[in-house]
Amino acid sequence: MTSHKTTQTMKPATAAKKLGVYLEATPAEFQEGVVTRSELNALQAEPPQWLQELRRNGPHPRPVVASKLGVSIAGLARGGVTEALTTEQIDALKQENPEWLQKERATQAEVRKEAVRIKEKHAEQAERLQQSGS
Numbered sequence: 657m658t659s660h661k662t663t664q665t666m667k668p669a670t671a672a673k674k675l676g677v678y679l680e681a682t683p684a685e686f687q688e689g690v691v692t693r694s695e696l697n698a699l700q701a702e703p704p705q706w707l708q709e710l711r712r713n714g715p716h717p718r719p720v721v722a723s724k725l726g727v728s729i730a731g732l733a734r735g736g737v738t739e740a741l742t743t744e745q746i747d748a749l750k751q752e753n754p755e756w757l758q759k760e761r762a763t764q765a766e767v768r769k770e771a772v773r774i775k776e777k778h779a780e781q782a783e784r785l786q787q788s789g790s
Contacts (some may be wrong), residue, residue: 665690675699677710678717678740702760727747728767731760 671691672679679687683706691699699707714720721741722729732738735756741749749757 664693666693666696667691671699672694673717675707676717676720677707678715680739681710682706683716712743714744714746716746717741721746726760727737727757727760727764729738731763735760 664676666688668682668689668691669679671686673684674696703711716724717740718729718732718737721737722732724743724746725732727735735754737749
C-alpha cells in the first residue's frame with residue numbers, strides 16, 4: 657500500500673493571519689484561492705511587492721495594531737478601535753497619545769510584569785523540587 661502525500665492547504669484567512677496582514681487588503685486572487693504550505697513558505701521567504709507594502713503601510717489587522725501600540729486586543733476594543741488601521745493612523749494615535757492608550761499601555765505593562773513574576777516563581781519552585789528530589 658502506497659501513501660499519497662497530499663498537499664497541505666489553508667484558507668486565505670489563515671494564511672493572512674500567519675503572514676500578519678489584513679485579509680481584506682490582500683489581492684483578490686489571494687482572497688479567492690487556497691494557499692498551500694509551500695506557497696506560504698515562499699511568501700514568507702520572498703514577499704512580493706503587495707505583501708511588503710501591506711506589512712509596511714497597512715492596513716494592519718488588530719493583533720498587529722495592538723502590538724504596535726503596546727496594548728492588548730481587548731485594550732484596543734476598550735479604546736474604541738475595532739477596525740484595521742494603517743501605519744499612518746497608528747503613528748497619529750501614538751502622537752495624540754489619548755488617555756485610553758496611556759491607561760491600556762500601563763495595564764499591559766502590569767500584565768507583563770506579573771507574567772514575569774509568575775514565571776520566576778514557577779522556576780524557583782521547580783528548582784526546589786529538583787533539589788529535594790536529588
